[in-house]
Amino acid sequence: xxxxxxALENMLYKQVADICKTLGIKVKSTKAYLIKEIMAHxxxxxSPDTTAKKVAAxxxxxxxxxxxxxxxxxxSDEEKEEEEEKKEEEKDGADLPEKAEEEEEPVQPxxxxxxxxxxxxxxxxxxxxxxxxxxxESEVEEEEEEEEEPTTTTTTTSNVSKVTKAxxxxxxxxxxxxxxxxxxxxxxxxxxxxxxxxxxxxxxTMVEPKSGAKFAKSRTDWQWWNPVVPTMMKQxxxxxxxxxxITNQGGIGVKVQFxxxxxxxxxxxxxxxxxxxxGKKKDFAASDKGxxxxxxxxxxxxxxxxxxxxxxxxxxxxxxxxxxxTSGPELQGDDQTVVSKTQELVxxxxxxxxxxxxxxxxxxxxAGYAWANQDTLKVKAKVQKFAEEQLSQGKSVVIDNxxxxxxxxxxxxxxxxxxxxxxxxxxxxxDRETSYHNNYHRERTLxxxxxxxxxxxxxxxxxxxxxxxxxxxxxxKVNFVLALDPKHxxxxxxPVPNTAISGT
Numbered sequence: 001x002x003x004x005x006x007a008l009e010n011m012l013y014k015q016v017a018d019i020c021k022t023l024g025i026k027v028k029s030t031k032a033y034l035i036k037e038i039m040a041h042x043x044x045x046x047s048p049d050t051t052a053k054k055v056a057a058x059x060x061x062x063x064x065x066x067x068x069x070x071x072x073x074x075x076s077d078e079e080k081e082e083e084e085e086k087k088e089e090e091k092d093g094a095d096l097p098e099k100a101e102e103e104e105e106p107v108q109p110x111x112x113x114x115x116x117x118x119x120x121x122x123x124x125x126x127x128x129x130x131x132x133x134x135x136x137e138s139e140v141e142e143e144e145e146e147e148e149e150p151t152t153t154t155t156t157t158s159n160v161s162k163v164t165k166a167x168x169x170x171x172x173x174x175x176x177x178x179x180x181x182x183x184x185x186x187x188x189x190x191x192x193x194x195x196x197x198x199x200x201x202x203x204x205t206m207v208e209p210k211s212g213a214k215f216a217k218s219r220t221d222w223q224w225w226n227p228v229v230p231t232m233m234k235q236x237x238x239x240x241x242x243x244x245x246i247t248n249q250g251g252i253g254v255k256v257q258f259x260x261x262x263x264x265x266x267x268x269x270x271x272x273x274x275x276x277x278x279g280k281k282k283d284f285a286a287s288d289k290g291x292x293x294x295x296x297x298x299x300x301x302x303x304x305x306x307x308x309x310x311x312x313x314x315x316x317x318x319x320x321x322x323x324x325x326t327s328g329p330e331l332q333g334d335d336q337t338v339v340s341k342t343q344e345l346v347x348x349x350x351x352x353x354x355x356x357x358x359x360x361x362x363x364x365x366x367a368g369y370a371w372a373n374q375d376t377l378k379v380k381a382k383v384q385k386f387a388e389e390q391l392s393q394g395k396s397v398v399i400d401n402x403x404x405x406x407x408x409x410x411x412x413x414x415x416x417x418x419x420x421x422x423x424x425x426x427x428x429x430x431d432r433e434t435s436y437h438n439n440y441h442r443e444r445t446l447x448x449x450x451x452x453x454x455x456x457x458x459x460x461x462x463x464x465x466x467x468x469x470x471x472x473x474x475x476x477k478v479n480f481v482l483a484l485d486p487k488h489x490x491x492x493x494x495p496v497p498n499t500a501i502s503g504t
Contacts, residue, residue: 002042008035010218030179194242195259197297198233201267201288202245205302206233226306246291264298265291266305271319271495276312277303286319287497294444294494319495322434324482330359332429332477339367340424344473345391345416346398347409349466350428351435351459352451353442355480356400359426364398373400384415391419404463406470413471422473425466430480432456440496445488 008016009031016034017027025037200206209216210223224230233243242258246265267288274282292299303309329336346364348356357373365371370390372383387397399412409425416423430438436456443450466475484492 003038005035005039008038194240195262196241197244197258197263198236198241199244199246199263199265199297200233201265201269204268205266205288206245225302228306232306260296264300264305265295266300266302267291268302270299270301271316272301272312273314273316276314282316285497286316286495290494290497294491296490321493321495322431322437324434324480326482326484328479328481330479330481332479335476338363338426338476339369340396340422342422343391343394344396344422344424345387345412345419346396347403347412347423347425347466347472348398348400348428349403349409349425350478351430351432352402352455353439354428354430354435355438355478356402356428358483359428359478360398360400364396368395370395370397371400372397380411384411387412387415388419391415391421396421402459404459406464406467409466409470417471423471425470425472425475426478427466427475428478428480432460434480437496441488441492441494444491444494445485 003019008019013031013034016031016038019038020027020034023038023041025034025041027034204225206225206229207222208225209221211217211221213221216222236243246267265288269283269285269288271286271289272280272283274280276282289299301311304311331338346369348360350356360371370386372387372390374380374383377383377386383399383401387399390397401408403409403412413423439450442448466472468475482492
């Protein structure tokens with residue numbers, strides 16, 4: 001098939017690169033260069049006798065040069081400038097260490113910041129291509145020179161929010177637009193000095209697709225969400241605010257300290273239900289509202305901020321924070337005995353983030369039990385080996401995994417039988433929604449990555465309720481009793497970012 005230049009220009013860099021690979025063109029340099037190579041290749045590969053339609057010649061083998069392809073020479077000042085900038089960046093990049101020091105991955109909130117001052121709204125710094133396995137293994141990255149791209153860490157405190165980024169200034173031209181793959185970047189010549197922050201989500205808050213589609217069809221398919229948006233943002237700048245665009249698609253190249261009390265965030269993902277306003281559909285998520293709550297700044301929807309509408313009190317029930325009891329017995333039934341006086345093996349059962357580890361540490365670890373945990377030991381075989389070793393030394397062991405199936409539990413029951421010790425089961429009664437809510441709360445407060453939704457779906461699909469016939473001496477049901485550190489009470493009120501886990 002023949003490719004039109006205009007169509008290629010509207011594609012992402014990776015899409016153009018994939019076409020190059022199909023045609024046997026080596027992937028390097030800018031998108032403009034690759035498009036020029038594709039057009040040249042089509043011109044060479046088309047037979048002079050073709051009158052019906054163009055058919056691309058069969059692609060040569062990978063990494064085999066095309067003898068008919070013309071050498072590329074930039075023929076415009078803009079292309080020459082791009083080539084010179086690329087050479088300068090490669091020269092600067094050669095002086096950087098092979099691998100930058102890794103920073104901690106950001107926890108909830110997961111959004112990063114792009115900045116704007118005056119009329120210029122700079123976009124994000126390049127994102128590190130590790131979000132998907134297939135991207136990290138793509139031939140595009142193999143054929144390009146490897147370059148370490150910086151990572152971002154976001155932290156919040158009671159009175160100051162800081163966003164930092166490791167970045168090599170020598171590789172980033174300041175005060176001008178720079179094209180990198182399919183993205184454009186603008187780095188300010190000056191540091192952000194204003195402490196009052198007016199932060200905005202981008203899609204469906206500042207802009208929306210001009211075509212009326214759910215997602216933009218091209219880079220030109222956009223319009224202001226409402227005609228008042230640019231005027232109000234200019235007014236914010238005149239009033240001393242630093243206007244910032246918040247996105248989860250990139251990073252930031254500066255450090256920001258701002259006044260939480262006089263800052264705010266505007267976004268459309270507020271967890272509103274169907275019909276919250278006549279003709280309006282439900283919000284796809286509550287992540288914008290949660291981000292503002294986690295950052296401890298005021299939150300408004302676009303309707304509230306730009307149109308001055310009254311705040312809606314309607315909330316999608318799936319985003320309501322679960323109500324957990326904060327007092328009462330931990331175990332169901334009259335017998336509240338947890339620790340055994342004789343050697344044993346205890347198997348915990350329950351959803352991820354249902355409170356298993358908290359209960360285990362409070363009772364079993366404090367009593368001297370050996371703690372076998374796959375999150376720590378990583379491999380099930382190591383957990384089993386550890387349990388064997390500890391039982392052989394006369395210690396009691398607690399298996400602190402989800403253990404949803406009879407087959408999973410049987411492996412540990414057999415270990416206990418070989419050592420002649422009793423086996424008890426402690427089954428957490430925490431429901432699915434509360435466990436999932438705890439999952440994100442734990443990420444925010446304990447700095448551990450949240451468990452993916454898929455794990456919850458798999459647990460639900462495979463779960464088999466524990467039975468005495470499996471070989472347990474007894475099965476104790478554990479109630480979820482919420483015990484929050486006072487400093488984390490506000491964090492627990494933040495809703496989950498999406499509703500993917502809801503349902504049973």
